Amino acid sequence: MEEVDESNQMLVVVVDVNPNQLLFARNTGSFSRIMNSVITFLNSHLMLHSTNRIALLASHSSGCSYLYPDPSEDTELLRQRDGQYEVLYQVETVVRRRLKAVLSRDMNLGSTAGAESLLSGGLAMALTYINRVKMNLSPAEKINPRLLVISSTGDSAAQYINYMNVFFTAQKLSYPLDVCMLGTDSGLLQQGSDITGGVYLKVENIERLLQYLVWMFLPSPPLRSMLGAPPPVKVDYRAACFCHRQLVDVGYVCSVCLSIFCRFNPVCTTCHSVFAPPKIIPKKKRDGGKKT
Structure with a gap:
């Protein structure tokens, strides 16, 4: 040994x-x-x-x-x-x-x-x-x-x-x-x-x-490692949102302080940075398959 x-x-x-x-x-x-x-x-x-x-x-x-x-x-x-x-x-x-x-x-x-x-x-x-x-x-x-x-x-x-x-x-x-x-x-x-x-x-x-x-x-x-300690518990690396302390897979991240939120917030509660709301991508209109 x-x-x-x-x-x-x-x-x-x-x-x-x-x-x-x-x-x-x-x-x-x-x-x-x-x-x-x-x-x-x-x-x-x-x-x-x-x-x-x-x-x-x-x-x-x-x-x-x-x-x-x-x-x-x-x-x-x-x-x-x-x-x-x-x-x-x-x-x-x-x-x-x-x-x-x-x-x-x-x-x-x-x-x-x-x-x-x-x-x-x-x-x-x-x-x-x-x-x-x-x-x-x-x-x-x-x-x-x-x-x-x-x-x-x-x-x-x-x-x-x-x-x-x-x-x-x-x-x-x-x-x-x-x-x-x-x-x-x-x-x-x-x-x-x-x-x-x-x-x-x-x-x-x-x-x-x-x-x-x-x-x-x-x-x-x-x-x-020689003492037979219990095996380590699997660590959940999902981030918890700063607003509700809930684990999220996808969220909003502040680009200044990297705070994580489950919903969009115009003002970061951590560093108080102000952000514009996300732009909504317009959906393309379908012509219903009609040929001209």
Whole structure:
């Protein structure tokens, strides 16, 4: 069996913490269980190898924020307690502190109910963070980055272009994008996962989230083919219209921003470009087969 190098693995997780998600309203205490599973999952990744790195970003209705590492805090000042491994204590302490600050700031800003989570912005920040880390490496150092999205929010028509930019950038840089959806599906993120060579998984039971994270997303991409993972689900690449979110085979495409609509709209709702109505081709009159 060919030996796989598991060192220098960099895992960047983008978690959706928007309180307007239906999952949090329907399942009391689900947010705490999700974050506990995410923190344990990150610590498991660090324990695999001493050279592994992690980063955690939160996307919410008012923006995107770093949860770990915290750019404004020196984690070296945090020391272990009760015999806990120092690095794991730093991760848990910083994440919980930053998460509390992020949620408090959202409440003070008065985020409107039903506001979309800026998940595409979190993915863009993740790519930027990876690029910054790689620029600070010495010529002898290297990292193998990959992305993981954890969300229970469906597709967003307003962020379609941003998603596409992230997907094709990650594909060009060879960064796999893994997606873990909680209780719902996202056709857009499923396409992004397939484009970049990642894994897409829908988790129905939140209480078993940690088991799915460790089983499906903890192993690096070279190891996944050896673990007998379930076969990938066939991806439907039909586009969803921006007006009704319905899959269409034929539709109208905005020539400026490439937004898709199932019916003609004189004004694009995405970029507000104005278009003339399509011309109707006149039908030729038949002479009824009469000869002159």
